[in-house]
Amino acid sequence: MTMPTYVGMPSFPDAARRAVADPRLRANLARATTTIRGRRADAVAELEDWPALREAGRQIKDHVLENLGHYLRLLEEKVAGAGGTVHWARDAAEANRIVADLVKATGESEVVKVKSMATQEIGLNEFLAGEGITAHETDLAELIVQLGDDRPSHILVPAIHRNRSDIRDIFLRAMDDAPEGLTDSPAALAEAARRHLRAKFLSAKVAVSGVNFAVADTGTLVVLESEGNGRMCLTLPETLISVMGVEKIVPTWRDLEVFLQLLPRSSTAERMNPYTSAWTGVHPGDGPRDFHLVLLDNGRTATLADEVGRQALRCIRCSACLNVCPVYQRAGGHAYGSPYPGPIGAILSPQIRGIGSDVDASLPYASSLCGACFDACPVAIDIPEVLVHLRARAVEKGPRHPLERVAMAAAGWTLRSPTRLALAQRGASASRRLVGRGGRIRRLPGPLSAWTETRDAPVPPPESFRAWWARTNGGEGE
Amino acid sequence: MRVALFLTCVNDTLYPGTGRAVVRLLRRLGHDVEFPSGQTCCGQMHLNTGYRRQALPLVKGFAETFGPYDAIVTPSASCGAMVRDWHPRLAPRAAGVASRVYELTEFLVDVLGVTDVGASFPHRVTYHPTCHSLRMLRVGDRPLRLLREVRGIDLVELPDAAECCGFGGTFALKNPEVSAAMCADKVTAVRETRAGALCAADNSCLMHIGGALTRTRAGVRTVHLAEILASTEEDPL
Numbered sequence: 194m195t196m197p198t199y200v201g202m203p204s205f206p207d208a209a210r211r212a213v214a215d216p217r218l219r220a221n222l223a224r225a226t227t228t229i230r231g232r233r234a235d236a237v238a239e240l241e242d243w244p245a246l247r248e249a250g251r252q253i254k255d256h257v258l259e260n261l262g263h264y265l266r267l268l269e270e271k272v273a274g275a276g277g278t279v280h281w282a283r284d285a286a287e288a289n290r291i292v293a294d295l296v297k298a299t300g301e302s303e304v305v306k307v308k309s310m311a312t313q314e315i316g317l318n319e320f321l322a323g324e325g326i327t328a329h330e331t332d333l334a335e336l337i338v339q340l341g342d343d344r345p346s347h348i349l350v351p352a353i354h355r356n357r358s359d360i361r362d363i364f365l366r367a368m369d370d371a372p373e374g375l376t377d378s379p380a381a382l383a384e385a386a387r388r389h390l391r392a393k394f395l396s397a398k399v400a401v402s403g404v405n406f407a408v409a410d411t412g413t414l415v416v417l418e419s420e421g422n423g424r425m426c427l428t429l430p431e432t433l434i435s436v437m438g439v440e441k442i443v444p445t446w447r448d449l450e451v452f453l454q455l456l457p458r459s460s461t462a463e464r465m466n467p468y469t470s471a472w473t474g475v476h477p478g479d480g481p482r483d484f485h486l487v488l489l490d491n492g493r494t495a496t497l498a499d500e501v502g503r504q505a506l507r508c509i510r511c512s513a514c515l516n517v518c519p520v521y522q523r524a525g526g527h528a529y530g531s532p533y534p535g536p537i538g539a540i541l542s543p544q545i546r547g548i549g550s551d552v553d554a555s556l557p558y559a560s561s562l563c564g565a566c567f568d569a570c571p572v573a574i575d576i577p578e579v580l581v582h583l584r585a586r587a588v589e590k591g592p593r594h595p596l597e598r599v600a601m602a603a604a605g606w607t608l609r610s611p612t613r614l615a616l617a618q619r620g621a622s623a624s625r626r627l628v629g630r631g632g633r634i635r636r637l638p639g640p641l642s643a644w645t646e647t648r649d650a651p652v653p654p655p656e657s658f659r660a661w662w663a664r665t666n667g668g669e670g671e
Numbered sequence: 672m673r674v675a676l677f678l679t680c681v682n683d684t685l686y687p688g689t690g691r692a693v694v695r696l697l698r699r700l701g702h703d704v705e706f707p708s709g710q711t712c713c714g715q716m717h718l719n720t721g722y723r724r725q726a727l728p729l730v731k732g733f734a735e736t737f738g739p740y741d742a743i744v745t746p747s748a749s750c751g752a753m754v755r756d757w758h759p760r761l762a763p764r765a766a767g768v769a770s771r772v773y774e775l776t777e778f779l780v781d782v783l784g785v786t787d788v789g790a791s792f793p794h795r796v797t798y799h800p801t802c803h804s805l806r807m808l809r810v811g812d813r814p815l816r817l818l819r820e821v822r823g824i825d826l827v828e829l830p831d832a833a834e835c836c837g838f839g840g841t842f843a844l845k846n847p848e849v850s851a852a853m854c855a856d857k858v859t860a861v862r863e864t865r866a867g868a869l870c871a872a873d874n875s876c877l878m879h880i881g882g883a884l885t886r887t888r889a890g891v892r893t894v895h896l897a898e899i900l901a902s903t904e905e906d907p908l
Contacts (some may be wrong), residue, residue, distance in 0.1 A: 615682075
């Protein structure tokens with residue numbers, strides 16, 4: 194249960210510190226997220242029944258999660274019945290092995306890829322490279338990330354941290370057929386990518402995709418995208434291998450209808466995404482001759498066992514929570530040390546990977562609990578609730594913070610008794626002459642110095658409220 | 672109706688003026704208010720930092736202390752949300768007491784049915800709707816409806832008001848750079864309003880923004896909403 198490309202990532206605060214210090218990154222992110230945030234709000238406001246759709250989305254997902262075994266068996270039966278082959282992968286290693294062996298069996302050494310979070314999660318491209326297979330990302334932003342030898346920083350807009358002059362530089366450096374004199378105009382950049390990718394589409398024999406939704410009832414797989422590259426990958430090659438997290442199922446096409454409204458409006462702020470591809474098994478003379486579906490667990494059933502944490506599995510990867518998150522906007526996606534950045538990443542990564550590493554133990558704390566993510570989530574994942582839940586787990590099982598533990602125990606002991614609290618308050622009031630100048634404290638010791646680095650702290654008052662209340666008999670003596 | 676003031680540990684210790692303002696305001700409106708001396712803390716800091724076990728005795732202590740009261744009023748949206756939203760999840764028996772907790776503006780508008788509380792505050796003021804007031808308690812425009820009735824007030828809108836200030840309790844210590852970056856943007860927005868005072872329904876957020884306002888010598892003071900509502904022509908703040 195690892196994401197191989199993300200081993201040894203620094204903890205969130207360390208990575209975020211570097212991002213905050215990069216003014217260009219912050220400006221790119223602020224501009225991009227603010228724009229899409231406004232558009233999403235408009236797209237959602239158009240629908241009077243949005244709250245009902247959101248509730249339906251939540252219920253359908255919960256129903257599937259509660260009956261996951263049943264729906265997975267049904268899906269397997271229907272996919273196999275339509276001529277596809279279903280593979281089961283317990284973890285990233287198994288999934289990678291399955292895909293690599295399937296590619297090798299075709300005799301090919303190159304594959305084209307549709308943008309996919311699941312294959313990012315398992316580090317498929319890196320694994321295939323080790324097996325002598327080159328994977329070509331065909332989504333424009335994923336291509337930019339791949340050519341830049343970079344990591345994605347956003348679920349939907351993986352190169353959100355790049356601006357167009359960065360992109361031109363990457364293309365000129367790493368794209369073998371980039372036109373000379375390439376400018377940084379969006380049209381020129383898109384045209385260069387289109388020509389580059391067209392050659393790949395026309396020669397590719399094998400494609401690898403993810404899956405947005407799998408309709409159990411009919412064994413149909415569905416991919417939503419904007420550029421048409423997905424449609425190319427899903428229809429041109431002879432062999433199609435799709436990797437899908439086990440939670441991606443919807444029971445029927447009627448259920449799919451709910452998500453085809455929720456997802457585009459939440460992610461790209463569109464009423465409908467430009468390309469929705471759906472396929473059921475194989476059909477002679479039409480599309481791939483060979484279709485393989487890899488069902489990926491990789492920590493998902495462990496997540497499902499957690500009554501509070503399991504709601505994270507409702508996620509449809511829309512990235513609305515990223516775009517409204519003030520922490521994501523400043524820290525950027527790379528700080529989350531996983532292909533899943535932002536609020537959803539902060540609750541998903543520590544669950545599917547476990548809370549053992551520095552970055553995973555720090556992710557539940559990568560939030561001010563402002564609640565904007567919960568409001569934006571189209572399937573009503575109560576992200577703050579899960580964050581708080583995972584923080585308790587981090588304290589139980591994560592790295593030790595001895596000083597924090599002592600401070601929390603001392604505060605708990607003091608606050609359990611009004612007498613002890615009153616005593617502490619008298620101590621604070623007595624110290625006010627020592628600590629403050631001009632009504633504020635400019636420097637605090639130890640870990641509290643993180644506060645006074647940029648903010649003054651208040652000086653304790655001459656007496657607490659409870660002391661005043663006791664002295665004046667509830668203010669009657671005033 | 673027996674009304675209790677749940678002041679919160681932060682206000683009790685650092686902002687007693689806010690507590691005195693609530694008492695004065697409610698008495699002026701004809702309602703006596705008691706301060707149950709057994710109260711300490713709602714347990715939010717412990718819960719939100721992951722120390723759930725330390726929070727539990729505080730949750731139970733809250734229910735015992737405030738059990739006898741018909742209404743429990745608090746000048747902290749954040750602690751009010753902790754009690755109303757979280758206490759029942761942590762201790763199901765606390766649900767009854769928790770449901771009788773009102774954030775101050777909810778109590779004034781919904782229970783007492785007033786928006787004009789007879790206040791006077793002739794200053795230019797901007798209002799920051801704190802995250803927990805907005806997205807946990809859902810107080811909506813109640814604070815603004817109360818502020819609009821204040822005599823002499825020049826109420827100006829805060830740009831990007833609903834954005835978090837970056838406090839988040841121990842978040843400010845665990846992720847100080849991100850927190851400070853959020854706060855810096857909030858301070859910029861506050862300065863743009865040219866208000867002399869920033870008000871909110873939570874002193875913890877005001878402590879955060881206020882700490883950056885004084886550090887940057889912005890010349891804007893922070894005032895809890897209760898203190899504005901308690902202020903009158905005869906007895907100004």
